[in-house]
Amino acid sequence: MFKKTSILLSVAGMCLLAGCYPTSLVDQQKDMSAAKGEGDNLSIGKVQKEIKVGMSSADVVSALGSPNMVTTDDKRREVWVYDKVSTEGMAATSQGRGFLWFPRDANASVSRTQKTLTIVIKFDEKGLVRDFAYNTSKF
Numbered sequence: 001m002f003k004k005t006s007i008l009l010s011v012a013g014m015c016l017l018a019g020c021y022p023t024s025l026v027d028q029q030k031d032m033s034a035a036k037g038e039g040d041n042l043s044i045g046k047v048q049k050e051i052k053v054g055m056s057s058a059d060v061v062s063a064l065g066s067p068n069m070v071t072t073d074d075k076r077r078e079v080w081v082y083d084k085v086s087t088e089g090m091a092a093t094s095q096g097r098g099f100l101w102f103p104r105d106a107n108a109s110v111s112r113t114q115k116t117l118t119i120v121i122k123f124d125e126k127g128l129v130r131d132f133a134y135n136t137s138k139f
Contacts, residue, residue, distance in 0.1 A: 041065065042084045047119055047134050055129050060121060067121075078127070082119040087112055114139055 042064060050063035060080070067080035089112045115138045124130040 042082060042117065042119075044117065044134055044136060047132070051121065051129065051132050053129050053131065057123060057127050057129075060129065064119070073122070075125070077125060077130075078123045080121045080123070082117075082121075084117040086115050088115070089113075 046064070051060065057078070057080075064082060068083045069081040071079050071081070073079055089110060091110045115136065117134065117136050119134045120132065121129055122131040
């Protein structure tokens with residue numbers, strides 16, 4: 001009697017675990033990003049909302065963080081460049097799930113998309129924003 005109950009509980013537990021299989025690579029990446037505390041803190045919307053001509057370099061750092069590159073122009077005024085590259089992926093199988101959480105089809109299709117965001121902020125002689133521009137691409 002004890003042996004049959006133990007086997008039934010084990011089978012029921014395995015059936016419950018079979019529903020825990022993540023459905024896509026994107027879900028796994030979102031879970032990993034959330035666990036690491038990562039977020040999309042640099043975006044076109046943030047630049048449009050936060051960056052204004054005349055603001056100080058300290059305010060820019062507060063809004064966007066540290067730049068990836070700092071250079072100077074021919075008049076020795078600073079130019080800051082922010083570069084962000086992100087990759088999104090999606091995996092799909094046509095066969096669904098196999099035993100427990102292992103996929104049946106080992107030939108899953110994967111598609112990836114990369115996005116880039118480049119922000120250039122130009123400062124005047126006093127260290128205030130005189131101009132800024134941004135560009136985005138997706139491939």
